[in-house]
Amino acid sequence: MVMGVFGVFGIRLFQIQGLDASAYAAKAIEAGTAKNVVPAPRGEILDRNGVALASSVDALTLTADPTMTSANAPQIARLLVQKLGSRIDYFDTIDKLRTPKSHFVYLAHDVPTWIANKALAAVANADYTGVFTEKESLRTYPGGKLAANLIGYVNGVGKGVAGVEAQYNNVLTGVDGSSTYEVSPTGQRIPMADSTVTKMVPGSNVTTTIDRDLQWYADQRLADAVKASSSDWGLAITMDVKTCQIVQMSQAPTFDADSGTGMTDANTVSRAVQNVYEPGSVFKTLTMAGLADQGKIAADSKIVVPSGVNVDGFHIGDYWEHGTIHLTAAGVIAKSSNLGTIVAASQESSKTMYNYLRKFGIGQQTGVNLPGESEGILTNGAKWTKANHDTIAFGQGVSVTAMQMMRADGAIANGGKICNPSVVSSVTGPDGKKSPVKTTAAHRVVSKKAASAVTRMMEAVTAPDGTAPAAAIKGYRVAGKTGTAWRVDPVTGRYVHGQNTVSFMGFAPADKPRFLTYIVLDKPYSNAGGGSTAGPVFHDIMSMALERFGVAPTGSKSPHVPQVW
Numbered sequence: 001m002v003m004g005v006f007g008v009f010g011i012r013l014f015q016i017q018g019l020d021a022s023a024y025a026a027k028a029i030e031a032g033t034a035k036n037v038v039p040a041p042r043g044e045i046l047d048r049n050g051v052a053l054a055s056s057v058d059a060l061t062l063t064a065d066p067t068m069t070s071a072n073a074p075q076i077a078r079l080l081v082q083k084l085g086s087r088i089d090y091f092d093t094i095d096k097l098r099t100p101k102s103h104f105v106y107l108a109h110d111v112p113t114w115i116a117n118k119a120l121a122a123v124a125n126a127d128y129t130g131v132f133t134e135k136e137s138l139r140t141y142p143g144g145k146l147a148a149n150l151i152g153y154v155n156g157v158g159k160g161v162a163g164v165e166a167q168y169n170n171v172l173t174g175v176d177g178s179s180t181y182e183v184s185p186t187g188q189r190i191p192m193a194d195s196t197v198t199k200m201v202p203g204s205n206v207t208t209t210i211d212r213d214l215q216w217y218a219d220q221r222l223a224d225a226v227k228a229s230s231s232d233w234g235l236a237i238t239m240d241v242k243t244c245q246i247v248q249m250s251q252a253p254t255f256d257a258d259s260g261t262g263m264t265d266a267n268t269v270s271r272a273v274q275n276v277y278e279p280g281s282v283f284k285t286l287t288m289a290g291l292a293d294q295g296k297i298a299a300d301s302k303i304v305v306p307s308g309v310n311v312d313g314f315h316i317g318d319y320w321e322h323g324t325i326h327l328t329a330a331g332v333i334a335k336s337s338n339l340g341t342i343v344a345a346s347q348e349s350s351k352t353m354y355n356y357l358r359k360f361g362i363g364q365q366t367g368v369n370l371p372g373e374s375e376g377i378l379t380n381g382a383k384w385t386k387a388n389h390d391t392i393a394f395g396q397g398v399s400v401t402a403m404q405m406m407r408a409d410g411a412i413a414n415g416g417k418i419c420n421p422s423v424v425s426s427v428t429g430p431d432g433k434k435s436p437v438k439t440t441a442a443h444r445v446v447s448k449k450a451a452s453a454v455t456r457m458m459e460a461v462t463a464p465d466g467t468a469p470a471a472a473i474k475g476y477r478v479a480g481k482t483g484t485a486w487r488v489d490p491v492t493g494r495y496v497h498g499q500n501t502v503s504f505m506g507f508a509p510a511d512k513p514r515f516l517t518y519i520v521l522d523k524p525y526s527n528a529g530g531g532s533t534a535g536p537v538f539h540d541i542m543s544m545a546l547e548r549f550g551v552a553p554t555g556s557k558s559p560h561v562p563q564v565w
Contacts, residue, residue, distance in 0.1 A: 040174025041137040043203030045151055045164055047212040048247070048425065052142055053151050054165065059138035060116035062088075062107040066099040068130025073097035076128050083119035084108055097130075107131070109156075110138050141258040147215050149270045150208070150249045150370075150423060153257035162268055164206060164424065166371045171427050174203035205428040209245035214238065214548050218541045222519075223252040225537045229524035235272055235402050236537065238517045238545050241410050241507060244419040244439070246368070247515070247545065273366075273373040276399040277522065280485025281336045281530065282505045283395030285454055286408055287345055288329065290356030292450035293416075296347045299456040299561045301329040305340040312387040316342065319484070329453075331563030334460035336467050336482055338394045345393035353389065354381025357398075359445040360408040360418065367420030367440060368403055376400045395485060406518050409505050412458075413479070413513040416451040417442040455479045459510050459558045461531075468531030471506055471538045475553040476546065479513075480506030480538070482530030487523055498526050504534035508542055509554045517542045 045054035062080070069076055077093040088108045096105045111119075116133055123131045139154050152163020160169035177200030218236045226234040238248040251271055255262035269275070291297040305325045308317040318337050332340030345353065357363070363378030377399035379388070391397040403421060411418035419442035428434045458479035462472040467482045483503035486495045502524055507516040519534040519541070545551075 037134065038177035038179055038198075038200045039135055039137045040176050040200040041202050042139060042154070042158060042174065043172040043205045045168075045172070046205060046207045047210045047215070048208065048245075049212070050207070051212045053147060053208065053210070053212070054139065054141050056137040057140055058113050059110050059136045060113050060133040061109050061136050062111060062116060062119065063132050063134060064097055064105050064107055065130045065132070066097055066102045066105060069097040069128070072128050075126065076123055076131065079122045079126060079128075080107065080119050080131075083122055084111065084115065087111060087115075110136060112138070139257075141256070143212070143216070144256045144258050145254050145262075146212070146219060147210055147249065148254045148257060149251045149268070149272070150210065151257075152371075153263075153268070163270060163370065164208065167369060168206045168424065168427070171204045172206060174430070175201040177201075202430045204430065206424055207426045207428065207434075209240075209247060209423055209425050210249070211247050211548060214248045214541075214545055215250065217544050218248045218250040219252070219254070221537055221540050222250045223254075225519075225521065225533075226252040229521055229528055229533050231521040232523040233266075233271060234522065235520040236517070236541055237272055237402060237406055238515055238541060239406050239410055239421055241413040241513045241516050244407070244410060244421045244442075245425065246406075246421050246423045247549075248541070249423070270370060270372065272402045273368060273370050274401070276374050276376050276401055277501050277520075278396055278398065278485040278488060279400050279405055280395040280483035280501065280503065281338075282405060282409070282481045282483035282503055282518075283398065283400075284333060284336070284341050284393070285412060285458060285481050285505070286357060286360050286362070287341060287353070287393045288333065288457060289360075289412055289416075289446050289450055289454045290353060291344055291347060292453040293356070293446035294348065294352075297329050297344055297453075299328065299330045299453050301344075302565045303327050303329060303332055303340050303343050305332070305337055305343060307339075309339060309342060309390070311390050312385055314387055316390065326565050328562050328565055330457040330460045330561040333454075333457040333481065334463065334466040334563050336461075336484075341394045342390045345389065350381040350384040350389045353393065354378070354384070356446075357392075360411060361404055362398065362400060362408060364404075366401070366403045366407045368423060369437075370423065373403070374401050376404055395483065399488075402518060402520055405505065406516060409481075409507075409518070410516050411445050412451045412454050413507040413516050414442065414451075415448045416444055416446040418445045419443075455510055455513075456559065456561050458506070460561055460563060462506070463558070465563065466531075467529075468504060468506075468535040470531060471504055471535035473508060473539060473543055473546070476508045477510035477554065477556065477558050478506055478508045478542075479510040480504060480535075482535065484530050499523050500526075500528070502528050502530045502534050504530050504538045506538050506542065508546060509551070510558065511556050512554050514549070514551045515542060515545045517545065 041056040073094045081090045152165035160166040178198045180196045222236040234252045236250040255267040307323045365373045461480045462478045485501045487499040503520045505518045507513045519537045
């Protein structure tokens with residue numbers, strides 16, 4: 001019988017050591033191994049000079065094994081709260097440390113490494129076990145509010161949900177690695193034991209077209225203007241007219257993704273590409289450009305401007321009372337006459353005007369490659385009434401985004417050629433290889449002669465007798481246009497009496513354009529105007545751009561163009 005028992009043991013031993021050895025080894029390893037994720041750092045978002053606008057730093061996640069912490073949960077929780085402060089809740093932590101039938105719980109995410117290490121040391125020094133850490137990558141925004149609506153932010157799992165962070169999420173996101181190693185029954189790593197490592201691959205860096213110093217200045221100047229004018233919100237955008245690169249894009253109010261302050265829907269939306277509004281008189285430059293391209297108007301063309309017109313039951317007038325007056329086309333733009341624009345636009349059909357506006361990109365996305373971009377609102381010219389034709393000519397009854405207006409007026413500054421605005425210039429992979437972001441070639445929408453004619457008209461706006469002398473920059477020729485549009489209530493869809501959206505669009509040097517800057521202020525105090533309220537903001541930001549990029553005055557003087565005849 002004894003021999004029989006030994007025989008059974010022998011057969012079982014042979015089965016364990018021979019037939020089932022690999023299976024049992026696998027179970028043994030599984031029971032005594034730990035696997036850690038090695039997070040791949042998210043790529044940086046840089047300004048045009050390589051300065052970090054968004055970056056990733058090492059952080060730690062604190063975890064625990066409740067089978068090891070349950071007995072001392074209150075004491076461990078107290079130590080953690082002392083070191084982590086508001087990052088952790090005392091009673092919630094006790095519950096986690098006592099989680100039944102669990103070997104793993106999360107205690108705190110995104111803890112800066114030096115703080116997490118202090119907490120871990122406090123627990124170890126008190127002779128408690130069961131609290132561990134895992135490496136993470138924490139997203140930071142060194143500039144705080146700087147260009148926040150352009151850069152965007154990431155959610156709790158590190159995915160971009162707005163701005164460049166969202167648009168380039170796939171290239172910014174790396175591939176996590178992992179490490180697997182043998183551990184003791186108490187959860188400690190066994191030195192010299194077998195381990196396997198899968199290397200992580202960092203995310204790629206994205207280089208924007210933004211100049212950090214200019215951006216910082218514009219952010220501050222715009223915020224001051226919004227506050228001083230009691231506006232609901234404001235925008236300031238500057239573009240290089242030759243490349244269509246956006247070198248500065250500011251919004252106020254804004255938010256701080258680094259601290260989490262101000263992160264409301266109203267502040268995190270990118271108004272430059274998502275908000276639509278009626279542009280008002282800045283739109284007159286596009287009307288004049290289309291007419292000039294057809295040879296129907298020039299800067300010195302003579303226009304008889306009536307005291308008012310009645311169209312489809314609507315009375316239309318200018319912002320100042322006058323009888324019949326005689327203005328040149330330059331005078332119409334300089335004095336921002338709605339009636340003079342209507343008279344000039346009467347030379348073309350609704351179909352022709354509509355086709356020119358489509359050429360300028362109105363009613364279409366700009367190709368700026370940012371999430372959530374709106375197309376604006378431009379109804380088909382075939383459906384326009386006479387009132388539509390007349391009001392659209394001076395910028396009412398049509399809705400645009402600020403980026404659309406930048407692209408359209410950029411064509412005038414660029415000698416009649418239009419190009420898509422861009423905010424990212426290149427992507428650099430973890431191997432250091434830089435790949436330029438493809439851009440579309442500029443194409444002609446109006447003749448160079450037509451663009452030059454409208455530029456001369458726009459120079460009259462910043463003259464001493466124009467509507468925006470405050471936008472003039474000493475030593476430079478400046479072309480510009482004011483805008484004061486009736487404001488549409490976003491809830492009712494109706495115009496609100498006494499509420500306006502004011503703006504100023506301009507470029508310099510007018511005879512050799514380099515930069516185009518657009519300022520928009522929504523719902524400022526009742527008597528605010530594009531020239532008096534937005535014009536000074538343009539002056540300051542454009543002056544900074546010209547200085548920052550070393551653009552010297554051309555030395556030429558603006559040609560004198562009569563405004564009256």
